[in-house]
Amino acid sequence: MLGETDLETLLESLHPVVRDGDYVYALWPHGKALEGDVEAAVREAEGLTVVLRREEADRLGLAYDFVAAWITLQIHSALEAVGLTAAVSAALTHAGISCNVLAGFHHDHLLVPVAEVGRAMDVLQLLSRGIVLRTERPEDRDEILELTARAFSVSPVTGQPVEGTPMEVGLLKSLFECDEYIPELSIVAEIGGDIVGHAISTRGWIGDLELVALGPIGVVPTLQRRGIGSALMRESAARATAAGEPGIALLGSPLYYPRFGYVPATSLGVQPPQAAWGEHFQLLPLPAWPDGVRGTFRYAAPFDRV
Ligand SMILES: CC(C)(COP(=O)(O)OP(=O)(O)OC[C@H]1O[C@@H](n2cnc3c(N)ncnc32)[C@H](O)[C@@H]1OP(=O)(O)O)[C@@H](O)C(=O)NCCC(=O)NCCS
Incomplete structure (x- = not known):
């Protein structure tokens, strides 16, 4: 199925949904084989970053600072859709909410500070209706x-x-x-x-x-x-x-x-x-x-x- 590319349609149908649990970013120990329930990973020259549930990071003994809530934008967005990520991060920035974006094949995902998830959802609901504060x-x-x-x-x-x-x-x-x-x-x-x-x-x-x-x-x-x-x-x-x-x-x-x-x-x-x-x-x-x-x-x- 082709993803949605028209920005207005995308914004109208964002359907943000909060995933269960708290999530963290951690650095995977150098040279150690990847194991456990990792939700996302990014390999860089400096090392491997993993995103996983907080309790899984605790079980694996990984250190972390940033504890995030995970919001999935349920719209099936085409990876090439121009402007969706920019519109979402601009609206959250206006509200003073920091946000890390992960793009999967089917959906975009936002990791926002866990204490800000209620406000972030408000911002996204308003944005679906074209409203920015x-x-x-x-x-x-x-x-x-x-x-x-x-x-x-x-x-x-x-x-x-x-x-x-x-x-x-x-x-x-x-x-x-x-x-x-x-x-x-x-x-x-x-x-x-x-x-x-x-x-x-x-x-x-x-x-x-x-x-x-x-x-x-x-x-x-x-x-x-x-x-x-x-x-x-x-x-x-x-x-x-x-x-x-x-x-x-x-x-x-x-x-x-x-x-x-x-x-x-x-x-x-x-x-x-x-x-x-x-x-x-x-x-x-x-x-x-x-x-x-x-x-x-x-x-x-x-x-x-x-
Ligand atoms: C008051 C005002 C800012 C509310 O903004 P809004 O976007 O219409 O409000 P919302 O849609 O978020 O909320 C609407 C709800 O508030 C209620 N509401 C709005 N103004 C109200 C008032 N003065 N008295 C009682 N209820 C009121 C509505 O009945 C509605 O209730 P419901 O959801 O149970 O049906 C807007 O109606 C407005 O600009 N009014 C004229 C100026 C004014 O009166 N300003 C406030 C005095 S400083």
């Missing part, structure tokens, strides 16, 4: 502001159409310029080079404790309810966690954000900047969340002007 670049800003104007043309608070430019546009403009802006926490979702979603998180405080506040987040109205907002929420949390941030605060619907782990801030001893916000002011505690936090949350300066 990446850090905002300054030249994206006009497009992001336009997208924000469209996303907030109906007020999320009243459900009524907004007259003129929604206030989130001016807020976002100021957030791009302020001291509390954190470049890697301004994230866009892109389809075919068009920006279709954006989420920003900026510096905020509870007393002396630095954390971040998420918002505004917006997705173009025509593409809402297809998982793009959820992907931006998960990516924001993953990046904030990786940066060692203790938590993320936001003002938003108690029906939407708890699915990402947000809880009413007051349940963690944190008061909203305005008492009337009540349960709408929410917090996601991250692994670095310290014990004994008490106080009132303070947003970046531009929020004081809206």
Whole structure:
């Protein structure tokens, strides 16, 4: 059977599947006959590299550092297919996930750090639908502001159409310029080079404790309810966690954000900047969340002007 060569078809039908177990790369001892259950091997002038299950490496007494999850792209890709590997590794690189690619006769295989497999699968599922998440670049800003104007043309608070430019546009403009802006926490979702979603998180405080506040987040109205907002929420949390941030605060619907782990801030001893916000002011505690936090949350300066 001939493999699939059209890149778009390949991306649409990636079908990533995680293989059971953990895998490692190891150097095979020089001069020793190959034995055991080796999944892949590469011979180089310097020696033989083998990829095998972690417990098999342990049984054979092989040393390793990198412990990986193994993802198989179930599409039967022609070996000559141009661009599949590049598209997959570019999307994973944008997400800050390192990846080793092995090409078999039938499929491509990705070895990603075991702790990143959930995020890698999210990235691949989005890529199958043509969606890439990446850090905002300054030249994206006009497009992001336009997208924000469209996303907030109906007020999320009243459900009524907004007259003129929604206030989130001016807020976002100021957030791009302020001291509390954190470049890697301004994230866009892109389809075919068009920006279709954006989420920003900026510096905020509870007393002396630095954390971040998420918002505004917006997705173009025509593409809402297809998982793009959820992907931006998960990516924001993953990046904030990786940066060692203790938590993320936001003002938003108690029906939407708890699915990402947000809880009413007051349940963690944190008061909203305005008492009337009540349960709408929410917090996601991250692994670095310290014990004994008490106080009132303070947003970046531009929020004081809206
Ligand atoms: C909120 C927003 C970013 C979500 O993005 P999205 O891509 O549409 O979201 P997803 O497809 O990942 O998730 C859709 C789910 O969220 C729910 N949802 C989205 N916004 C919601 C809200 N304000 N209240 C309750 N539920 C909401 C949908 O009902 C849907 O639920 P379901 O899967 O159970 O049917 C997007 O709808 C948007 O831009 N809205 C206008 C701007 C806005 O309100 N921003 C948030 C306030 S800062």
